[in-house]
Amino acid sequence: MKTLSCDLCEVTADGETFEDWMNALKPHYGEAHADVINDSNNGKEEMDKWMTSNKARFDTA
Ligand SMILES: [Zn+2]
Numbered sequence: 001m002k003t004l005s006c007d008l009c010e011v012t013a014d015g016e017t018f019e020d021w022m023n024a025l026k027p028h029y030g031e032a033h034a035d036v037i038n039d040s041n042n043g044k045e046e047m048d049k050w051m052t053s054n055k056a057r058f059d060t061a
Pocket of ligand 1: 006007008009010011028029032033
């Protein structure tokens with residue numbers, strides 16, 4: 001189990017795998033960072049970038 005902070009604030013989420021962690025973070029993202037999720041500039045490319053950088057962060061945590 002790894003504990004990693006949100007990439008935008010200090011809130012943390014736990015996960016056994018990166019996917020678990022991402023699912024644990026999702027409700028927080030929807031509440032605290034809804035503006036980011038709803039930003040129409042955030043297309044698939046940005047999402048892929050987010051996944052790549054946060055996966056790397058998770059793997060090295
Ligand atoms: Zn956050």
